[in-house]
Amino acid sequence: MRWNEIDTQVCSVARALSVVGDRWTLLILRDCFTGVRRFDAMQKSLGITRHRLSDRLVRLVDSGVLNKVPYQERPLRHEYRLSEMGKELYPVVLSLAHWGDKWLDDGDGAPIQHVHNNCGHVVRSVLACSECGEALEPRAVTPQVGPGIMRKHERGEMGEQDAERLPPFVKGPVA
Amino acid sequence: MRWNEIDTQVCSVARALSVVGDRWTLLILRDCFTGVRRFDAMQKSLGITRHRLSDRLVRLVDSGVLNKVPYQERPLRHEYRLSEMGKELYPVVLSLAHWGDKWLDDGDGAPIQHVHNNCGHVVRSVLACSECGEALEPRAVTPQVGPGIMRKHERGEMGEQDAERLPPFVKGPVA
DNA sequence: TTCGTTAGTTCTAAATTGGAACTAACTATA
DNA sequence: TATAGTTAGTTCCAATTTAGAACTAACGAA
Structure with a gap:
């Protein structure tokens, strides 16, 4: 099976990965969540080739994850912003970050910390049940x-x- | 930058993706979470080529996400089980599934539902703050x-x- | 002896990627 | 007005990766 047929599977994980499962795509989205919105800034921050980046951005816009919005005219320039669909990938990106913090630490601790404005603490993210609010463990699902x-x-x-x-x-x- | 140098970046998301950011890898882990543990079963369920699967399993075992454990001798056969490190990717996989359920629905609803044993409800997962328990919105972090x-x-x-x-x-x- | 099962490996053609240079449409500066 | 700078791409080719299919190995069962 070719990767571009993966979304024909009757599985939401497969369908989700058909959109964001590319090597670079989740890194592009990481940049979007940290406020990097422009082509050259992304290219520098990621180390991706311009060609790849261009291609991935087109796909993300086509699939509705990013919106391409002008931020100036003459010369016309666009930036890439997360759509509502894109913003809802935050749990995926933050979970990956915290998993990396914990398991791929090089001994120096997390490169980036996340402070929760509501409570003021440096936080980890926890997966909770939408109905009862308890932490969702794989064995309990x-x-x-x-x-x-x-x-x-x-x-x-x-x-x-x-x-x-x-x-x-x-x-x-x-x- | 080549993909195999991506883990040199000072970023936990990049490091995490260097381990699980491959096209097929998160689908392999999805299978692990649904109880598929053996080579042929994975190959059938994923539609991946045997060669790719073999390669990815070796990498996942090397990086500590999966353990290769014998389930019979003569002939010696192994199965692949999630390590503690692997189990902690549950938030990533479940978030992806729920994102796919919501945004890539083909009109028929979720292919798979998740029931929380503790409260008995069909649930979505929500990202919560480890300190105060509230939902973690991107704007509040x-x-x-x-x-x-x-x-x-x-x-x-x-x-x-x-x-x-x-x-x-x-x-x-x-x- | 032959077939079936499980877990791979080998091979080749096709597709994807990385790297580097090039283009286009402007603005700012000398 | 010439020259350089900024931003967002596109084009090209060599190198790497992948899909698909066939093959191997080690055993058990009929």
Whole structure:
């Protein structure tokens, strides 16, 4: 399977990665979250080639993650800003940062700290349950077949390949 | 800059992505979280080539994200299990899944739902502050220079390139 | 003896990437 | 008016990476 077909999988992680799973893309978004918005600034901060950056920005704009907005006319210049869709990737980026802080520390501690304005503390991020507010541990979460799979199955749109790719907890007529 | 030099950047996101930022790697980890542990099962579920999968698994084991443990002898067979380091990527994977659910829905709803055993609800994940428990919004978080950058700077180890790559909020002698 | 299972490795053509130079449309300065 | 500077790209080619398919190895079962 080619990477550009990955979004045909019946899986939200696969679909999400079809948009932001490229090597450089999440680093570009990291820059957006730290206030880097312009082409040359991104290119310098990332060390990506101009060609790659240009290509990735076009894709991110096309997929709705970034908006390209003019910040001056004559000469016309644009900057790249996170859309609402893009802003909601904050949990992904911050989780990655904190995971890197913890596990890939080179002994000097976190390069960047995050202060929560509301409480004033340097924070880590914690994944919490939207319903009860408790921390979400992998062992305390049970995945189950959702409407996305059920409806496709009912309409007979689950191909043989799709069915084979379902996770092992999926039982019964669907798998 | 080549991708295999990306972990030299003074940035935890870059370092994290040097380990899990490959196109297929987060999908492999998704499989691990849903209980897929064996080579052939992963290959089928992902649609990745056997060669790629083999290579990625070796890297993930080398970097400590997965453990390769025997599940039978004669013939000797191994399975791949998340280490503690790997399990702590759960926030990244679950956030990606929920982002995909919300923004890349094809109209049928989430393919997979997550039920929180503690409260019994189908949940979304929310990023919360480790100190006060409130939801962490990007606007309510102030990034600042952490010990990782300061110590490197004090030891004179911040090269010119490193300094140029620091985010715009970093001011003063460091940048 | 032959088939099936699991976990890979090898090979080649095709696609993607990095690096460096080049273009375009302006503005600022001498 | 000539020259340099800024910003945001595009073009080109060599080098690297990937997909797809076939092959290998070590064993167990019929």
